[in-house]
Amino acid sequence: MTNGQFGFFGTDPWGIVIVKVLGIFALLVLLTLFTIWWERRVVSRMQNRIGPNRVGPFGLLQSLMDGFKLALKEEIVPKGVHLAVYWIAPIVSATMAFVAFAVIPFGPVVEMFGTYTPLQLTDFPVSVLYVLAIASIGIYGIVLAGWSSGSIYPLLGSLRSSAQMISYEIAMGLSFVAVFLYAGSMSTSEIVTAQQPVWFAVILLPSFLIYVTAMVGETNRAPFDLPEAEGELVGGFHTEYSSMKFALFFLAEYINMVTVSALATTLFLGGWQAPWPLSLWEGANTGYWPILWWLAKVQIFIFIFIWLRGTLPRLRYDQFMKFGWKVLIPVSIAWILIVATARVVRNEMTISTTQILLSGGIVIALLLVASWLLQARADRKADAKEQEFAEAQARPFDAMAGGYPVPPMPGQQAELTTRRATASTTTQEAIDG
């Protein structure tokens, strides 16, 4: 890639590239270990427990020990797996998780061993698309794991999770469009630069909310962790995996969490740029400091992930898919239309603030009227339902009218069911006999 715009990228000496690659690798592995511990501690606190606190200070080394244990465990390969694919699947999953991080900017141009280089492995004109592309290859790991296990639960789990990831990837991709429109670029470093005065999370709030929802679905996390619905599917796609291969899936899942959080930071929260009170300090956005701001922002998202897991119950699968296809996607498309129209109006027409406010006011008024009408209709429906309920309540209630195993409905008549009849006759026979 030799592109005039991206002068700093693609010109690093080999040594720097290797340092950056190793740095990202180490950071991701450490973040994974930390996130697992953090998740366990936070969830414990939410559930009035203490959580891991034995290994190392505050139990920080717990996940490292768990990792060792997992790696040393006996590996069980079930009969009837498609061996080659069974091997490739976890590798694809974990590799893609790492690779996606190549375009995430951690900071501005800094001096590293005497050369000036951005704190980002690489960047090119379509790097956000690159993240999407790598994520879609990562899904292969899951699908193949489910299929190659040669067992029905993993297969169903993998179908679920890939259907889920593909569906939510659409909403996710659509939420990027508004950002592209405002940033005028699809490269991560330029998007960060474009958020100089205001973050996109502020001006493109709907996009941000859609992205945050989609990112939880995309990573298969609670409350959207249907692929691992234990009651229905055992462990999901990795049921038949053990030891190191299972560890790879686990690693991939947590790295993906970090990746989507990092992407959210980059696209909506100004990337590595210092937030407001800090940005008053001149040096906040220079040198290696931005890595700290970046890490803090990513940790906020990871905390949200954990918070959701500690708080919300799992959705039903069909409701979840309905939400993705019938709510998130249409809403994002409508929002993109609004944003694009606004851009065109601002670029092409000379339009005064009064006119903008006036038309905005009219639109809001129309929306209010529409919502009032809808609300009135919903109220009428609710009233009708209430009335029906009241009528039902008014019917005579006979507590002995049946009611096994739940109490009888209001108005239910006592009738001798076959079950009762047989029960009483057998009792009689038993007593007579």
Place this chain on the structure above:
Amino acid sequence: MTFVEANTGEAVVFWICAILSVAGAIGLITSRKAVHSALWMALTMINLAVLYIANSAPFLGMVQIIVYTGAVMMLFLFVLMVVGVDASDSLIETIKGQRWAAIFLGLTLTVVLVWGIGSALAGVPAVGLEAANREDGGNVQGIAHLIFTDYLIVFEVTSALLITAAMGAMVLAHREHWQPKPTQAELSQARFLGAGHPGNLPGPGTFARHNAVDTPGLLPDGTPAEVSIPGALKARGDVQPVDIEDVHAIEEADSL
């Protein structure tokens, strides 16, 4: 083909990706399992995408991966996995000599294409996309420019194609109901108001002396629950009598 202008990096990328994509294509047609074929095809597509990117067409490369590898091939895999088209192809020819004719015609086409393309490419210098990309300030901007000016009509007409495809899928695959589908609430009401047993059948019970399926469970008052025996056993007359002594014993114990 000449690689005079390509630097070492590009040459390395080319040879790796070219070999892998051809290997994928060969794997696609030689695999016995449909899923393996799909995977080989995914390999080919990813490598082609890398080649596009190496040729200064990053947008095309990414879209190739997202659309073809991520969506189209994934759909293929889905269908193959759900439908379970897993068995190897039948190798019995329905038309005699078809295989040899197909191989012959395929080879002829290959020879003609290689001859045609090869002869035309001899001595043509590689130009690359550098100049084209610089014209509009970037690859993405260049594509956008072409789509929204020169190829505007084609671009817009493609939407007719997409609408047709989406609606066609709905018409052919969306099963409508000629009566409303029962909701969860209605199903539950039907279950409880109906004559059948609403919940799980009673188990052996606290006072049971047996937990075999052919022995009726005992209700809390000690009476045997006939419903707890599978209908098939009842029909065969395989129901074990409850030891009535036990029942009496329980009743006595109760009365004490």
Place this chain on the structure above:
Amino acid sequence: MNAVVEAVRAVEETPWVMPTLDYKLLAPILIILGAGVVSVLFEALLPRAARRPAQLVLVFVSLVAALVSIIALQGSRSLSGRGALVVDGPGLIMQGTIVIIAILGAMLMAERGLDPSGDAFAARASALPGSEDERQFTARGYFQTEIWPFFLFAVGGMLLFPVANDLLMMFVALEVMSLPLYLLTGMARRRRLLSQEAALKYFVLGAFSSAFFLYGAALLYGYTGTISFPGIAAAVSSTTGQTGLLLVAVALLGAGLLFKIGAAPFHQWTPDVYQGAPTPLTGFMAAAVKIAAFGALLRLFYVALGGMRWDWAPMLWVVAILTMLIGSVIALTQSDIKRMIAYSSIAQAGFILVGVVAATPAGLAGALFYLIAYAFTTIGIFAIIMMVRDENGEATHLSKWAGLGRRSPFVATIFAVFMLSLAGIPLTSGFIGKFSVFTAAIAADDTWLVIVAVIASLIAAFFYLRVVVLMFFTEATDETAEVAVPSVFTTVALAAGATVTVLLGIYPQPLLDLIINAGVFVR
């Protein structure tokens, strides 16, 4: 980094010139495609009972509006849509014919008087054939009104196809035209498995041929460095020496388009699809797709590749001879009327190709006249096939047509006229068509081709006349089908087809003048 931002800003500050579109030139296409979109909205928003009337009004109003706008364009010769489309005499004539055929085809599709359970389309295409669902939907009077948006999109694609002026536009038009037809083919109300099989065959082979077309387009682009037809023509005429790639490209492109017109050896889909598709659709498709595809073929070979006629003419020679002979000979052995007409359409495609090979203005005019004559005759034929029924729906087996002339002399006579026209008997439109095509070919020194064509016409005349003999000179049996009384829709379509067939046979001069005055393609 700042330099980067400035570079981006600099580009942003010099905005592109937005393309100005001449909406008058695009009007017919925009009307039809726009109506298609509205029609989808109708499906989404209107209550079920209101859909059919709304759709019919929309379809006929938009088709008539498109026809009016085409007539208003008469005499225009210019490019539109930045050179992607071209408006010229032959293109407008083909567009106009397609729209008229579409009006007649829509009438056949709207017919509900013939089948006791409704129209010719399945109540619900998604219900499994023979299932309880299907019975319930049919009994409850459900109708698949989604056929109308499909129909409109197909017409839109057909209008684009003969006026496409670059390879990309032509490919997209080809797909816009074909995809709805694939879908509609699988939606017959009766004999649904046959219909679905036909749809699958049509789709798979169609996709295959599209791939050939695309490959050819890519190679041609690789050779000439442009996809626009004038650009290709310039590059082809200035070419020297190495033409291997060009020949391969032309062969592949030709294969893609010859598939659509049903020329041998790319004709195998035709009989199955003609037989399986709902009959009104078959009529529309047989007539309109042939015009659109021949339009595209003519434009590609005359405009883009006109400079290398001596390279492609031998290929079309072989194809034309094969097509005429295979169509005529195999039609002899058919016992199903729809399959017989399918093979006849293959043979007719061969006759039209004779005009194409000539590569002269006379050849173009002959092919155009032939296409128009053939289209009206064909739609009339399928209107009658729809009406000839027994208790199982349409009676397509030839044995059921025995003695039809005794039972329903009027309808049988009209059908006989159509058969005579296809056979090329004087005083019918088919004769004038064959005559003008053959004279053009002789003028272009393709005498041998014309001799083969005449032999093929003789063979074809045999099976056309066999049907006439069967209807009039055979006793009616218990097997003989009834002719159902259609509603006004089919009656009008049939009357139009019959009138044009006879009128063009007796007094062809106005149409010939129109075609001659339309001139040749814009190069």
